[in-house]
Amino acid sequence: MTNFVKLKYGLREGKLSHISSVPNGLACECLCPKCGSKLVAKNMGTLAAHFAHNSNAECLGAFESALHIAAKEIIFNHKALMIPPVKIKFRSGREDIVLIAERYIKFDSILVEAQVDEFRIDLLANVGEHKLAIEICVTHKVDDRKRRHLQNNGFSVLEIDLSSCTYDLAPEILEKIVLNDVSNKSWLVNQKEVKAHEFLMRSAKTIKSKVFRGKGKLIECPLGFTGSNAIKGFVRFTDCAGCNYALGISGINPEVNCIAGNKSLLAKIEKQHLKNSVR
Ligand code: SF4
Ligand SMILES: [Zn+2]
Helix, strand or coil: CCCCCCECEEEECCEEEEHHHCCCEHHHCCECCCCCCEEEEECCCCCCCEEEECCCCCCCCHHHHHHHHHHHHHHHHHCEEEECCEEECCECCCCCEEEECCEEEECCEEEEEEEECCEEEEEEEEECCEEEEEEEECCCCCCHHHHHHHHHCCEEEEEEECCCCCCCCCHHHHHHHHHCCCCCEEEEECHHHHHHHHHHHHHCEEEECEEECCCEEEEECCCCCCCCCCCCCEECHHHHCCCCCEEEEECCCCEEEECHHHHHHHHHHHHHHHHHHCC
């Protein structure tokens, strides 16, 4: 995204206003969302309507600031949002399990620019007993330290990526993108996913590999599978990578979190997955 793009939004009496909704010239009474200086509306003539700084200064990142403010305003005003599906992801190559299908949620309460300890959060919503931090990404993604802090303090974190939005986006299209699109939204943390994943991992058995002379490192399979070139009842960790029961594979001396001994639990969760996957 280039920084010197035509600015389509200005702050008028503290509210973000599109160029199409204000009088021309200084009568627009708008300020720059980034630097706070006076703007001139140029919405007549042959050039596409836009705001310019009255001082003629070049202001880096004014469009990005406007987009950030606009997205927060839209969510705050609607107090609702489409959220992407919540999926349990595994470090084994196994297919994700859809825990909750994508859906529209309404907030019981919402705050803009909330403080959580040392961290500033774009929007902080409550849905029942769930605490949801919503971060708008225009230029900066949520860093790992912030994500971990929020996760450890019981927040789910939803990131909305607006980095591909262009300066000429009409306000009603931006509203649709922010509220209804799910392709630009991702769960950096979802507490339900975290708990379900932990529960499944606790229910799985960690099987360490053993070294077999001439055969390398092999895993004793509780289902008695025999993998590629392996001894009967033993598999390579690469064989587990394609198995539905492998929830995690890790280490230089590979070990596998295998849930084959608790099939009924997995079946129960997968049944829910099937229900959630059908829309
Ligand atoms: S993950 Fe599959 S192949 Fe690997 S040990 Fe478990 S049941 Fe066997
Ligand atoms: Zn500015």
